[in-house]
Amino acid sequence: MAPGNINDIVAFVAAAEAGSFVGAARARAMTRSGIAKSVARLEDRLGVRLFHRTTRSLGLTDDGRVFLDRYTQILADLEEAELSMSDGGGEPQGLFRMTAPMTFGRLLILPLLNDFLASWPRLKADVSFTDRVSDIIEDGLDLAIRIGETRENSSLITRTLTHQHDLVVASPAYLSVAPAPQHPDDLLGHTCLNYVSAGQTRGWRFAVEGKTVVVKPRARLSLDSGEALRDAVVSGAGLAFLPSYVVDQDLSEGRLVAVLTTYAAPPVPISMIYPSRRHLAPKVRRFIDLLAGNI
Known part of the structure; x- marks a missing residue:
């Protein structure tokens, strides 16, 4: 990036933060015309208008908001790179x-x-x-x-x-009225709860006869939050397929029980x-x- 480009970006960010060319000039120890010319050069290079200008105010356009986010990051990265090369550098900022x-x-x-x-x-x-x-x-x-x-x-x-280990879990209360499944095929006879992400149901992965099998049980309840799904299972609503980091404490304290563990698929x-x-x-x-x- 050429020095002139960097100076123009600095002027643009200063004007956006100050809300005026005058304020930017004061903050950067430059003249108002110098800030205005830098912004104009930047707009010419980009082929877009970055500010709505009136005699009383300076407001960002939609393109200006997008470029402000990018340029603020660029300047922060440049400052951080310079710091990392100096004595005592390496501080995250x-x-x-x-x-x-x-x-x-x-x-x-x-x-x-x-x-x-x-x-x-x-x-x-x-x-x-x-x-x-x-x-x-x-x-x-x-x-x-x-x-x-x-x-x-x-x-x-x-x-x-790391790796994610997934488990089929249920509450003791649910298992007291619905015997634990012994094979993935047994899920058809159980109330299952599904996790949905971006409109897609997450499959339940099992290792059956040396092959990974993905099952998508029909569910009475589907949720797009793993924590909400965990709460529903703890309440006795049915079986769910959840990562171990979501349910480890519940398993150790007896609120949940893992089933079908002999069919656990390889971790992802x-x-x-x-x-x-x-x-x-x-x-x-x-x-x-x-x-x-x-x-």
Whole structure:
């Protein structure tokens, strides 16, 4: 990126944050005309209008809002890269953007993220816990967590974090009136609860005679939240297929019982995916290390 381009981006971000060219000029120790010319050059290069201008106000256009998000991240990355090369560098700072599956993120990522932010006061985080698969490059993400086999762009790094072990579980109250299934085929005679993500029902995976078999039981209740599904099973509503990290405590304290354990399918990988960079920014490198050491 040419120096002139960087200066124009700095001027644009300053104007957006100040809400005026005058305020931006004051913040950057520049002239008002210098800020205006930088913004005009940037608009000419991009071929879009970034601001709605009136004699009294300066407002971002829709394109301006999109580019502000991107340019703010670019400037934060440049500042962080410069810091990492200086004495005492390597402190995570700027904006850290990541995504993770909803239940996994809420239960396992969020506690670590809270500690991470508490340790590094110059860092901010923009995190999405969703089962929707994001485009890491297009969405400007630093890190994504994926469950299952991945088919990512070759420019991305994929590193296995851990594995997900799935279990069929039920409450003792439910099993007292409906004998535990002995084979996956027995699920037809049971009340089953399904997890639905992005309109798709999650299959129940079993190992039967050396092969992985995926079953999608007909369910009386389908939910798009793993934690809500766990609550329903604990209440005695039926059988559900849930990750061990959702139900481990319930199993150890007797609120749930695992069934069909002899047919457990091989665990699926949970991976960390991030842009392939020769030198990872400190905020990304340190958070990856934190996840690897605690999950």
